[in-house]
Amino acid sequence: xxxxxxxxxxxxxxxxxxxxxxxxxxxxxxxxxxxxxxxxxxxxxxxxxxxxxxxxxxxxxxxxxxxxxxxxxxxxxxxxxxxxxxxxxxxxxxxxxxxxxxxxxxxxxxxxxxxxxxxxxxxxxxxxxxxxxxxxxxxxxxxxxxxxxxxxxxxxxxxxxxxxxxxxxxxxxxxxxxxxxxxxxxxxxxxxxxxxxxxxxxxxxxxxxxxxxxxxxxxxxxxxxxxxxxxxxxxxxxxxxxxxxxxxxxxxxxxxxxxxxxxxxxxxxxxxxxxxxxxxxxxxxxxxxxxxxxxxxxxxxxxxxxxxxxxxxxxxxxxxxxxxxxxxxxxxxxxxxxxxxx
Amino acid sequence: xxxxxxxxxxxxxxxxxxxxxxxxxxxxxxxxxxxxxxxxxxxxxxxxxxxxxxxxxxxxxxxxxxxxxxxxxxxxxxxxxxxxxxxxxxxxxxxxxxxxxxxxxxxxxxxxxxxxxxxxxxxxxxxxxxxxxxxxxxxxxxxxxxxxxxxxxxxxxxxxxxxxxxxxxxxxxxxxxxxxxxxxxxxxxxxxxxxxxxxxxxxxxxxxxxxxxxxxxxxxxxxxxxxxxxxxxxxxxxxxxxxxxxxxxxxxxxxxxxxxxxxxxxxxxxxxxxxxxxxxxxxxxxxxxxxxxxxxxxxxxxxxxxxxxxxxxxxxxxxxxxxxxxxxxxxxxxxxxxxxxxxxxxxxxxxxxxxxxxxxxxxxxxxxxxxxxxxxxxxxxxxxxxxxxxxxxxxxxxxxxxxxxxxxxxxxxxxxxxxxxxxxxxxxxxxxxxxxxxxxxxxxxxxxxxxxxxxxxxxx
Numbered sequence: 001x002x003x004x005x006x007x008x009x010x011x012x013x014x015x016x017x018x019x020x021x022x023x024x025x026x027x028x029x030x031x032x033x034x035x036x037x038x039x040x041x042x043x044x045x046x047x048x049x050x051x052x053x054x055x056x057x058x059x060x061x062x063x064x065x066x067x068x069x070x071x072x073x074x075x076x077x078x079x080x081x082x083x084x085x086x087x088x089x090x091x092x093x094x095x096x097x098x099x100x101x102x103x104x105x106x107x108x109x110x111x112x113x114x115x116x117x118x119x120x121x122x123x124x125x126x127x128x129x130x131x132x133x134x135x136x137x138x139x140x141x142x143x144x145x146x147x148x149x150x151x152x153x154x155x156x157x158x159x160x161x162x163x164x165x166x167x168x169x170x171x172x173x174x175x176x177x178x179x180x181x182x183x184x185x186x187x188x189x190x191x192x193x194x195x196x197x198x199x200x201x202x203x204x205x206x207x208x209x210x211x212x213x214x215x216x217x218x219x220x221x222x223x224x225x226x227x228x229x230x231x232x233x234x235x236x237x238x239x240x241x242x243x244x245x246x247x248x249x250x251x252x253x254x255x256x257x258x259x260x261x262x263x264x265x266x267x268x269x270x271x272x273x274x275x276x277x278x279x280x281x282x283x284x285x286x287x288x289x290x291x292x293x294x295x296x297x298x299x300x301x302x303x304x305x306x307x308x309x310x311x312x313x314x315x316x317x318x319x320x321x322x323x324x325x326x327x328x329x330x331x332x333x334x335x336x337x338x339x340x341x342x
Numbered sequence: 343x344x345x346x347x348x349x350x351x352x353x354x355x356x357x358x359x360x361x362x363x364x365x366x367x368x369x370x371x372x373x374x375x376x377x378x379x380x381x382x383x384x385x386x387x388x389x390x391x392x393x394x395x396x397x398x399x400x401x402x403x404x405x406x407x408x409x410x411x412x413x414x415x416x417x418x419x420x421x422x423x424x425x426x427x428x429x430x431x432x433x434x435x436x437x438x439x440x441x442x443x444x445x446x447x448x449x450x451x452x453x454x455x456x457x458x459x460x461x462x463x464x465x466x467x468x469x470x471x472x473x474x475x476x477x478x479x480x481x482x483x484x485x486x487x488x489x490x491x492x493x494x495x496x497x498x499x500x501x502x503x504x505x506x507x508x509x510x511x512x513x514x515x516x517x518x519x520x521x522x523x524x525x526x527x528x529x530x531x532x533x534x535x536x537x538x539x540x541x542x543x544x545x546x547x548x549x550x551x552x553x554x555x556x557x558x559x560x561x562x563x564x565x566x567x568x569x570x571x572x573x574x575x576x577x578x579x580x581x582x583x584x585x586x587x588x589x590x591x592x593x594x595x596x597x598x599x600x601x602x603x604x605x606x607x608x609x610x611x612x613x614x615x616x617x618x619x620x621x622x623x624x625x626x627x628x629x630x631x632x633x634x635x636x637x638x639x640x641x642x643x644x645x646x647x648x649x650x651x652x653x654x655x656x657x658x659x660x661x662x663x664x665x666x667x668x669x670x671x672x673x674x675x676x677x678x679x680x681x682x683x684x685x686x687x688x689x690x691x692x693x694x695x696x697x698x699x700x701x702x703x704x705x706x707x708x709x710x711x712x713x714x715x716x717x718x719x720x721x722x723x724x725x726x727x728x729x730x731x732x733x734x735x736x737x738x739x740x741x742x743x744x745x746x747x748x749x750x751x752x753x754x755x756x757x758x759x760x761x762x763x764x765x766x767x768x769x770x771x772x773x774x775x776x777x778x779x780x781x782x783x784x785x786x787x788x789x790x791x792x793x794x795x796x797x798x799x800x801x802x
Contacts, residue, residue, distance in 0.1 A: 085639070085646030087575040087610045094605040118653070271649055278640045278647075279633035310652050318622060 002158045002194035004074055010066040011037045019058040019068040022264075026051045037068060040075050048072055049081050053277065054150045055268050056236040059189075067193050069149065069236075076152035084276045089151040095140075096147075096160070102139025102167075110175040112136040115183045116143035119306035123327045124179055126336050127219075128212050132177065141167045144178075144186035146234065150272050161186065161196055169199040177203045179327075181304060185237025206244035206304075209330055213251050219334045222253020225342075227329075228298035228321075229256060230289075230312060231266035232305035239264075245304075248326070252333035259296035261289055271311035286312065290319055299342045300324055343382060346403060350385050350427070353395045358386040358433070369410070369428045375679050375741050376418030376762060381408065381428040388433045390509065390517055390554040397552070397793075398515040400427060406796045407513075409548040411452065411484030414476055416679060417762045419488065419547045423797035429552060431481060437461050438555070444530045445469060445560040446506045451483040451553045455662070458482060462560070470494075470563040472501050475662045483553040488760040489545050491713050491722055493616075493661055494561055496588070496596045499716040501558070502544045505532045509555035510543050513789030517554075529557035542784050547760075548795040550788040564618035566625050567594070569658045572613045572636055574645035577691040580712075583613050583645060584687055586635040588718040592628040594618050598712035598721075600694060603672070611694070612648075614658065665711075666726070672707045675730030679740055680711075681747040682724040685756040687714070693723045696750055700725070704739040722759055763797050770801060 011017075011034060020026055020033035026048060028036060039046045049072070058068040076083065084092075096116065105111075112132050114120045116139060125133055142164060145157045168176065178184035187202035213220065229245050242263065249256045261267040267289040274282035293301060293316065301316045303309035303325050313323035322340050324332075331337040343361060350359045360366075361383055371378035382405070387393050400407045406426025413420045422428055431452030439448040440462070447469075449458060455471075456478025462469050472492030474485055485492075486502045498504055507521040507529035518524075520539045521532040532540045543551055572583060580598055587593055593615040600611050615632065619625030639645035650658070657663070670678030685693060694710055701708035704727075711724040725747045729736045748765050751758055752772055758765040770778060781801045788794075792802065 082643045085573070085643045087573040087644075088646040088648060090575060090609050091573060091606055091648060094608050097605055099605065275646055275649060278637050279630055283630075307649075311649065 002162070002196050004067065004070050004154075005193055005195060006041065006067055006071050008038065008041045010064050011041065011068075014064060014066075016063075018061040018063065020048065022061045023052075023058060025053050025055070037071075040071060043075060043078065049076055049079070052083075053273060053281065054083055054152075054233075056149070056233040057264075058236075060236040060239040060264060070154070070190070070193055073149045073152050073154050077154055081152060083150065083152045088275050089153060092147065092151060093153070093156055096143050096145055096156075098140040098160075098163070100141075102137070102141040104138075104171065105136040106134045107137075107171050107173060108135040109173060110135060110177065111171070111173045113142055113176050113178050113180075113183055114138040115178070115180045116140050117180050117306050119310075120179045123325060126331060127216060127334060128209065128327065128330060128336075132208075137168075137171070137176075144180075144183040146182045146186040146190055146237070149190075150233075150276065157190070158194065161191060161194075165191070165196060165199055173200050175201045175203055177205055177208045179205045180234075180306070181205070181232065181238055181241065182234035184241070185234045189237040204238060204241040204244070206241050206248065206326075209326070210244055210248055210251070213248065213330060213333070216334050220252060221333065221335060223329070223333055223339060225254050225300055225339070226257050226297050227254045227300040227302050228259060228293045228296070229262065229302045230269060230304070230308050231262070232303075232308045233268050233272065235266075235304060245302075245326075248330070252330060254300075254302075254329065254333075257293075257296045257298045259292050259298070261292045267292075269305075269308035269311040271307060274311075286315060290316055290321075293321055294319055300329070302326055302329055346399075346405065347383055349399055350383055350396065353392050353399070354385050354387050358388075360384045369413075369430070370421065372413050372416060372418060372421060373678075374416030374418060375737060375744065376421055379421050379423050380425065381422040382425045383427045384430060385427055386430045386433045390511060393429065393511045393552055393554055394515050394517055396427065396429060397511055397513065400793050401513075401515060401791050404791055404793065406793050407548075407552075408795045409451075409552040411481030412454065412477070412479040414480050415484075415488055415760050417760050417765075419760060419795075419798065423763065426793070426796075431483065431552075434554065439529070440466055440469070440560070441528075441530070442466060442469065444528070446529055446557050447471060447560055448507070448529050448555060448557040449482055450555055451481070453482050454478060455480050455482060455485065458558075459661075462563075466560075468563055469560040471558050471560055472498065472504055473661050474501065475666065478662060482558060483556045486544060486556060486558070487547060487553060491715060493595050496593060496714045496717065498559070498561065502540075503716075504559040505540060505544065505556060506530055506559050507532050507555075507557035508540055508543060508553055510551040510553050512551040513549075513791070513794040518551075521557075523557070532557075542788060547798045549798045550785060550794060552794075564624075565620050566622070567616060567618045567659060568625060568629070569614055569616050569650065569655065570629065570632070571648050571650060572615075572639075572645055573610045573648050574613070574639065575610050576644055577611055577694045579639065579644055580611050580613065580690045581687045583636065583639060584714055584718055584721075586639075587613070587615055587632055588714065590628075590631045590635050591717075592617060592631045596714040598690070598714075599710065600697075601669075601709040603707075616659075669707075669709050669726060669728050672728040673730045673733075673736065675732050677729035677731045677737065677740070678726065679729070679744055680724045680726035681744050681751070682722045682759045683747070683751040683756040684715070684720050684759050685723050685751075685754065687712075687718060687721045689754045689756065690721070690723070692754055693725070696747070697725050700743040700746055701727070704743045706736070706739060706743060723756075766799055770799075
């Protein structure tokens with residue numbers, strides 16, 4: 001069974017303990033933060049187990065690559081501390097269960113991975129993907145399974161992720177362009193943290209889009225719109241790719257409004273919070289987030305994760321902000337899709 | 343036969359009478375599993391007067407009369423068990439009146455649910471009736487006659503509770519008005535404050551008379567409607583969860599479903615509830631009230647709200663829902679049968695276990711669906727099985743499973759809903775003797791020759 005590569009000494013010598021100090025859901029100073037992480041590492045009880053809402057942010061806050069969130073998750077599971085109602089966990093585990101109903105296209109050395117996000121199937125078409133779109137994989141057999149860290153269930157990831165790797169290996173692919181950054185986070189971040197071999201080079205679709213847009217530079221027309229970006233939880237697992245948001249926006253002439261809840265300080269869409277903890281936390285986070293978007297003049301809300309868009313899309317639309325996925329926004333910039341009117 | 347056909351033609355016109363074998367074949371069966379039996383004549387009357395004449399003729403000739411709406415009950419209620427005349431009501435499909443302020447609609451006895459729904463949407467967009475989850479061709483009169491349920495059942499009761507007046511032709515051929523319409527031209531009450539006589543016709547499946555006009559109550563139609571699904575893995579908590587939701591008085595409709603496929607539904611119980619509002623604020627207020635009411639289950643990790651995939655939401659918000667037709671093709675071959683007893687919700691865990699045991703015993707695809715009735719006062723539990731019509735063995739296994747449900751229902755203190763003839767016999771056998779005597783009196787007086795839908799509610 002894959003084992004988490006966590007080093008207690010890294011925490012002991014940490015100069016900032018940012019993992020918990022920066023956490024917006026836990027109020028601790030540096031000394032207590034360190035002490036709590038060490039307690040967790042030793043398998044003791046900690047206030048973190050009661051307060052952590054599984055936003056993943058500590059994986060980004062920790063600049064020393066010691067995986068505080070994976071550790072919290074592992075220890076919660078060991079102690080039988082549920083984050084989600086049992087039925088919700090069961091439902092999600094069932095959803096990801098491989099059933100032999102996967103789809104693969106004309107597989108080349110480089111493939112597009114839709115993971116198990118049916119919303120992406122229609123999106124990744126057109127000029128941006130024209131050379132790559134015939135070569136794709138979709139289905140539970142290629143689903144990264146990272147989502148189960150929300151449910152304090154790393155066992156299922158450790159069981160399934162090596163099988164996913166094996167499925168990719170059988171296809172003989174060399175590069176996988178991940179259209180969901182949770183997949184990228186899984187292959188580039190979580191798998192190495194558990195010593196799981198990844199038999200291909202994972203590519204974040206932001207990198208792919210950025211390069212492709214440059215190739216299509218002559219067709220680019222500045223969008224001249226004010227946008228905000230809804231950062232997903234999984235982006236915390238690959239925070240080195242977050243800079244691409246700003247770069248892509250500059251390339252397509254979209255002004256990213258500067259607001260309070262952005263970048264490291266971003267707020268979650270609230271979808272998982274609703275399922276795990278009920279109405280109040282989700283509503284509080286969503287209300288703060290949307291009010292922040294409005295007060296800073298955003299006219300469009302750009303989504304990276306289809307699940308975030310499902311959760312928050314209608315809510316921002318009701319407040320007069322147009323929801324749009326990053327891929328669709330790029331299609332608008334090359335004139336392939338009309339820009340929805342404000 | 344020819345003589346009777348001629349006499350019927352004199353009443354309804356020759357083009358609306360048939361003794362043709364292909365038509366008799368069609369009218370001999372319903373979409374369920376009950377054995378077929380051919381009628382001798384099929385007639386399509388257009389007026390109350392014609393129905394009165396048909397019943398008088400049938401009394402003279404001692405010929406059975408079976409009234410039929412769309413024939414969708416699945417339990418053989420309009421299969422002419424002793425032959426005779428099928429009275430197909432479809433030509434009597436006029437919407438006669440909608441009173442906006444008193445919120446009722448008066449329709450003829452063959453008017454379909456779909457016709458009234460679309461009429462209201464076009465002409466009275468702020469009103470609606472309780473639409474059952476049946477095909478839109480289902481008729482309003484037949485639905486109240488079987489104590490059907492619909493989208494407003496959780497708020498207001500069985501659809502038969504929402505009747506506000508009837509016109510019937512009794513088995514003796516008398517035209518009789520029931521409710522306020524008996525005294526005036528208004529159809530706002532089916533009884534109160536007078537004796538409520540509607541019970542002599544509702545639930546009798548046409549065995550005491552034929553409903554030729556029915557008035558149904560209408561209710562506010564809000565601008566917005568949404569659905570949420572609360573999920574638990576403990577069957578025994580379902581009654582408590584429903585109790586908390588109904589306590590808020592915020593839900594329009596509450597359903598519970600359990601099914602093993604697709605995988606996302608496996609091993610859980612799903613309590614879906616609908617909320618409505620004229621504004622976002624009203625909708626959100628109701629949502630918040632119900633979510634808060636269920637907080638204790640979330641905190642104890644015994645249940646939670648699932649995120650509804652965007653592809654699923656429009657399906658759930660359909661009215662009527664087409665989920666039954668989807669289940670019917672799970673085994674390919676389009677077969678679907680269910681027994682839907684009316685139970686107290688506390689029997690949910692027992693019913694669910696029985697359903698799963700039967701599905702395993704007879705190797706059948708299944709779905710359990712519950713509709714909450716009247717603020718949790720009762721519930722309809724559908725033991726639903728899908729089968730392939732080309733597979734005789736699978737059909738027989740389904741029959742056997744349904745038969746076991748029939749016996750089980752009485753054991754748990756439930757009542758058969760739209761019971762088959764055999765279930766009616768079981769109910770009569772278990773009934774308090776004085777109740778049965780009262781039914782005998784009603785039946786003997788309203789249908790002295792025993793010609794009305796014979797085989798059904800044969801208490802005499």
